[in-house]
Amino acid sequence: MNDAVPAVTPMRTDEHGLSVGAGSRAALAHYDNAIHELLHFRAEVDAETRLALEEDPGFPLGNVLSAYLGLLTTQPEDARAAAERYRRFRSSVDASRLPPRERAHLTAVERLLEGDFAGCGRLLGRISERHPRDVLALFVGHQIDFFTGDARALRDRIGGALTAWSEKDRHFGHLLGMYAFGLEEAGHYDRSEEVGLRAVELNPKDVWGVHAVVHTYEMQGRFQRGIAYLDDRLTDWSTGTFFNVHAWWHYALYALEAGDVARALEIYDSVLHGPRSTGAAMEMLDAAALLWRILLEGGDETARWKALADAWTPKAQEPLYAFNDMHAVMAFVGAGRLAEAERLIADREAYLARTLPGVTNREMTARVGLPVCRALVAFGRGDFATTVDLLAPIRHRVNEFGGSHAQRDVVQKTLLEAGLRSGHLDLARVLVSERINVRPSSPFNWLKHAEVAEALGDAAAATTARSQAARLRKP
Structure with a gap:
């Protein structure tokens, strides 16, 4: 009879004091580095994650x-590769032997694999309740709240964890940056x-914190303050992260408010x-969103549109995220490729028919994605009445x-x-x-107010509104 006791993997702790029941010391060190890079939205997160898995x-x-990183890119090819890697890992691990927190993360990943963004977010919320210093649960949950447009959760998921942290923690500022964005989306602009x-004072390289401040100025219409803020911190946010392109998009929005279309297009072409x-889909959606704003005001950017449409064609073959x-x-x-737009719409209609309820993107597509896409095509055809008919009923739930x-x-x-x-x-x-x-x-x-007033025959109100717009644009 063998009375030997099986060896037990010694418990280790990550940078934030949470027990980790598996992984070598070297693997854990790379994991801590990966979380640090993740909070900075830097590409090094992929390398550090890979090194952790090479060690163990x-x-x-x-x-x-690794699974979260691939599944949250909103790109089907990345999601497929991440799912395949994860399933290979999952087939070789006995989840019952893992600590409860790690088992809970496995369950959350599996919800995400099923396309249940909302369910994954709820499971991550439970992890955060018991382990408010689990940065991975907070970060991924925050991203899911963003992808699902849940402003209250964007605010409260992070707000509910903050009392477990202090300014002595290296990543406290990053949590403040996330919280500031949640506050902005929930309408608390002064507090945001x-x-x-x-957050940026604690860590000037916190691009999410910079992003939160920039959003606050955007939502208040403080475009001159926004431009000055970004100019003052140019070297902190403009390069070296997954997020610098999006930050430049915000700069371009400020340029449009200032009436400087040439500057916005310069940013478009260079960044x-x-x-x-x-x-990346995240970059191309910013590009499309900027050009569409210019199109709405009568701008003709046909050459830019054609190049962008060519880039979107392979990315739009499969449904994954209605916002894309x-x-x-x-x-x-x-x-001007309306037939291609119609094909995408038809494909998404077929997707609804073959996809079972419970997939978050299915509900997004049915309730908002398809009506918006149909409205854009109607606008492109010059059928503005149909655009109104499609968008007006959903304008409060986009x-x-x-x-x-x-x-x-x-x-x-x-x-x-x-x-x-x-x-x-x-x-x-x-609306105005x-x-x-x-x-x-x-x-x-104010310029739109002038257009409406003029259309209604109120020339005096139109003149006053245009004068107000001109005053606001003065440096």
Whole structure:
């Protein structure tokens, strides 16, 4: 009879004091480095994750992190590769022998593999309740809240963990940056600015913190303050991260508010979609969103649209994230390739028919994605009344297919422009009134107010509104 006791893997702790039940010391060190790089949105997160798994291929949290990274790119090819890697790992591990926190992460990944973003977010929330210092659960949950457009969760997931942290923690500032973004999306602009500025003070390279402050200025119409803020910190945010292209997109939005279309297009060509573009969906949606705003104001960027549509074609073959579909359709419509836009819509209709309920993107596509895509095609055909008919009923729930208020504003601007062009002037007046009373310092809003007033025959109000826009644009 063999009385030997099986060896037990010694418990180790990660940088934030949480027990890790598997993985060599070297693997754990690379995992801690990977989390650090993840919080900075730097490409090095992939290398550090890979090194952790080279040290210990069966390291559970290393495999979990690798899966999250691939599944959250919103690109089908990355998601497939991540799913295959994860399933190979999962077939070789006995989850019952893992600590509860790690088992919970496995379950969360498996929900994500099933396409259940909302369910994954809820499971990560339970992990955060018991382990508020689990940065991976907080970060991934925060991204899922963003992808599903859940402003309250963006605010409260991080807010609910902050009392377990202090400024002595290296990553406390990064949590503040995430919290500032949640505050902004939930409409707490003064508090968001305060928290975001503190986050960047603690770590000037915190691009998510910079991003939160920039969003706050965007939502308040403080475009001149936004430009100055980005200029002052140019070297901190403009290169070296997955996020620098998106930050430049925000700069381009400020340029449009200032009336400087040439500067916005310069940013487009040099950063958003030019020779050095990576072809990532996140970058191409920013490119489409900027060109569409210019199109709404009568800009003709046919050559840029055609190049962008070519780049979107291989990315739009498969359904994964309805928010991406909208931007692909923008590119096809902008390039005059309406048949390609119609094919994408038909493919997504077939996707709805063959996909079972419970897949988050299915609900996004049905409730928001397809109506918006159809509305964009109608706009491209000059059928502005149909655009209004499609967008007006969903204008208060476009958050359901993800993105931020600033990103989704392109849908609201499309509805406003369609209302003006189709003669739905009562609706256009309401939309402009809403915009002005939320962002009275936005020149765009006053210029649209002038257009509506002029269409209604109120020349004096139109002149006053244009004068207000001109005053706001003065340095």
